[in-house]
Amino acid sequence: MHDYNNTMGGVDKVDEHRTNYPVARKRGKKYHQKIFFHLPDQALYNSFIMYNSAGGEKNNMNYRVAVVEQNKPNVQIPGPGCPSVSLLCLTGRYFPEHIPPKGKNSSSTSV
DSSP states (O other), X not given: OHHXXXXXXXXXXXXXXXXXXXXXXXXXXXXXXXXXXXXHHHHHHHHHHHHHHTTOOOOHHHHHHHHHHHHSOOOXXXXXXXXXXXXXXXXXXXSOOOOXXXXXXXXXXXX
């Protein structure tokens, strides 16, 4: 086992690194889904190799986290209802009204 680890080539090392942090945890059964999820995973690993060859100091996981944080959209989700400055929101349409009964039940009363 020790000899194998010392002499394993590039493909074995790529597979080893890719299995540690896969893009999709559950792979699809259809071949096009496997290809689709393999491509970004491979591209991310290739960029990690280029980053290391340029003198980068992050490990694979920290590099992936940094890439995701740089590429995530900067969207701010508003909180659950902002307090209104004006009182226009308190118009009559929001308050309950008495609606008179219609039809045959209009004369009946319940106690």
